[in-house]
Amino acid sequence: MKKIFLLLLFIQLSSAFIIADTEPYAPIQFDYDGDGRGDLSVFRPSNGVWYIQSFYLSFQAIQFGVNGDKPVPADYNGDEKTEIAVFRPSNGTWYIRNNDGGFTAIPFGLPDDIPVPADYDGDRRVEIAVFRPSTGMWYIYNLRTNEVSYFRFGLAGDIPVPADYDGDRKADIAVFRNGVWYLQQSKDGFAVINFGLPGDKPVPSYYDNLDLKADLAVFRPSDRVWYALRSTGGFTAMQFGLSTDKLIPTDYDGDGTTDFAVHRSGIWYIQRSSLGFTTFEFGNPDDMPTANAFIR
Numbered sequence: 001m002k003k004i005f006l007l008l009l010f011i012q013l014s015s016a017f018i019i020a021d022t023e024p025y026a027p028i029q030f031d032y033d034g035d036g037r038g039d040l041s042v043f044r045p046s047n048g049v050w051y052i053q054s055f056y057l058s059f060q061a062i063q064f065g066v067n068g069d070k071p072v073p074a075d076y077n078g079d080e081k082t083e084i085a086v087f088r089p090s091n092g093t094w095y096i097r098n099n100d101g102g103f104t105a106i107p108f109g110l111p112d113d114i115p116v117p118a119d120y121d122g123d124r125r126v127e128i129a130v131f132r133p134s135t136g137m138w139y140i141y142n143l144r145t146n147e148v149s150y151f152r153f154g155l156a157g158d159i160p161v162p163a164d165y166d167g168d169r170k171a172d173i174a175v176f177r178n179g180v181w182y183l184q185q186s187k188d189g190f191a192v193i194n195f196g197l198p199g200d201k202p203v204p205s206y207y208d209n210l211d212l213k214a215d216l217a218v219f220r221p222s223d224r225v226w227y228a229l230r231s232t233g234g235f236t237a238m239q240f241g242l243s244t245d246k247l248i249p250t251d252y253d254g255d256g257t258t259d260f261a262v263h264r265s266g267i268w269y270i271q272r273s274s275l276g277f278t279t280f281e282f283g284n285p286d287d288m289p290t291a292n293a294f295i296r
Contacts, residue, residue, distance in 0.1 A: 038250035209256030
């Protein structure tokens with residue numbers, strides 16, 4: 001009888017693990033301490049220092065990078081914390097800070113490539129990747145398997161917008177072109193969606209927290225309005241920010257929904273979906289807020 005009970009318990013635990021491991025999830029970006037909320041963080045090009053103010057841990061200042069580097073923070077090792085990282089166009093190398101304070105350097109890309117790191121295979125670890133505007137080629141390097149894959153998708157002048165649009169845990173290759181989204185979804189296949197106008201800035205993210213699919217969204221500088229086509233909540237629009245602001249959307253209150261947010265001269269203006277509007281003074285006017293790292 002005891003053996004039967006232990007066997008049933010093992011089966012239940014195994015089933016729970018399988019379900020948990022295969023469930024879609026919405027990754028929290030720019031969460032350096034792993035508490036499920038995006039943190040205030042900037043990269044200062046003048047001295048190569050990252051300044052991070054998390055909502056759980058204390059203030060940190062970490063020197064990592066040089067002037068001219070592009071911040072590319074992401075969860076590269078699968079520990080559910082964002083790692084400090086830069087892409088150096090001068091030599092096409094990625095530098096990723098390790099948990100022990102050391103770093104990994106990986107040559108991958110050309111000076112004009114656009115960094116597009118994302119979890120393309122659904123293993124909950126971000127792959128380093130670049131989009132080459134001159135050819136429309138995507139190059140992806142899997143840090144776990146050391147395999148390189150490449151795809152042609154897009155044209156010169158397209159804005160790369162990889163995200164998980166079909167909710168299967170895998171980031172999809174996608175581009176934004178003059179108000180039109182072209183998606184090569186890993187589960188639902190190719191799609192073309194008109195949403196936006198030429199001159200809009202694409203800001204896809206998780207603006208509803210029900211189906212864990214990335215939503216199409218743009219910020220229109222001419223009228224200072226965010227427009228989002230939520231996969232479950234439908235269309236929404238909010239005027240928030242100035243045309244010259246740096247866009248920094250992420251989930252700052254930990255409710256699974258991306259918040260509209262902007263950075264202006266060292267001030268953070270955040271419209272949190274659960275906790276309401278707030279502001280923070282953090283950084284200098286010339287700092288690069290890392291939540292703006294992948295917005296073009």
